[in-house]
Amino acid sequence: MNLPEITLPKKARDKQEILQILREYGKNDPDYQNSRTWSLVYYLGEDHTRFLEKAHNMYFSANGLNPLAFQSLKRFESDVVKITSGLLCGDKNTAGVMTTGGTESCLLAVKTYRDMARECKGIKKPEMIVPETAHVAWEKASAYFNVKILHARLDKNYRADCNAVKKLISRNTVMILGSAPQYPHGLIDPIVELGDIASSKKIPLHVDACIGGYLLPFIEKLGYKIAPWDFRVPGVTSISADTHKYGFAAKGASTIIYRNTDFLKYQFFVYENWPGGVFASPGLLGTRPGGAYAAAWAALQAIGEEGYLKLTKETLETAQRLIQGINRIDELKVIGAPIAGIFAYKSVDKAVNIYAVADQMQEKGWHVDRLQKPEALHAMVTARHAQIAGAYIKDLKDAVRHVKKHPELATSGAAAMYGMIANIPARGMVKKTVLKMFADMYGPEAKMIDPGKAQINNGHDEQTDLATKTALWYLKLKQKFGRG
Ligand SMILES: Cc1ncc(COP(=O)(O)O)c(C=O)c1O
Structure with a gap:
């Protein structure tokens, strides 16, 4: 992109010219209108988007x-x-x-249960138990609110292992988490069993249904059998559900809902002595974006139960088409048995590096999300993906064939960097490398990073070079001995 450097203009610029520049900036953004992305955007077409814009603008x-x-x-x-x-x-x-997104909802649950435990049980060194697949927002909450996070291992089906959860409970446990479904593989944790554990120990249980809140209720209404995961489970004390995901609202809208105000009240913040006046807020933010709330309200009204049922049906059918198509490719396999339209798939052939497959898919114009532990690619399916499911599977087959013929692709381009991030045993080095990348991106030079080149080929400082060299060495070792 060849765009001029922008400074604050002395005089106001022409508005048409400004809008044109805004459009130019977006030219290389992921092509969500043609369903080339699998997360980030939940798109229902231009009609719905224009409608949301109108609702949003009214309360902008x-x-x-x-x-x-x-x-x-x-x-x-x-x-x-x-x-x-x-x-x-x-x-x-x-x-x-309402909050501005899943992350804010998760952060709030942790703050709520920490404060509640402090007041009701005198817990000063709070801990929370989350399955290994919990969304990273829970790690962030742990770091922000100083609540120690304990990870429960998964069972063989990639769901929270309830025995592991039980073993981690202590006098300091302030909450337990289950996801419905979890982000990495789209699988639902055993909420009924977690609810039993939580009730018997009198510990709050939050269900992270940021993805599932607007999918699972309709999946059930369509007649699919799913184990209860919501407030029907007595131990569940709160649930987060994002309107800006499968609710198809505008960005910046989620909800966190508690069984009753005895829990919710610990979320509120009040400061009565501020010279600016008595201040009270129900969530993390000060200013709260009116447009996002209006658009969420409008989306629910415009889509309605029938609309959500139809969208959910199409989503599930498309996801099943994709899952079957992927499982028919000998070298690939979908992880677990996902039913909610979100899934991940990995390579089951040593000669096929899944990140190299991702690079090939990216070259064909697909925006691909890469997972680690195990190395896999991710898809969050919406009804709109029905139109491209066939093309995706075809491109995937071609990509796998190409990678098999060119094993060197595993150690070049973005595959090398993602391979390093996933495999390098020195996790501290990964963190340092990513922090360095962020310092470059958000520092005074505001560099744009190309994941395929910046870290692997053009590492400038010593730390990055060391990380790069170690990564390449490790990847080669792994290829030679098939480890990892
Ligand atoms: C299960 C789960 N929880 C929380 C979040 C965080 O949501 P957000 O990106 O809206 O902050 C996500 C995002 O994908 C998620 O999948």
């Missing part, structure tokens, strides 16, 4: 900071929470708030 300037000021926003929030609560089988006592 409105601020949900003070619920007594923009009462419209409080209304949207209450309605969205109530509707979501209904989908999650809540009752007249369930209550919650």
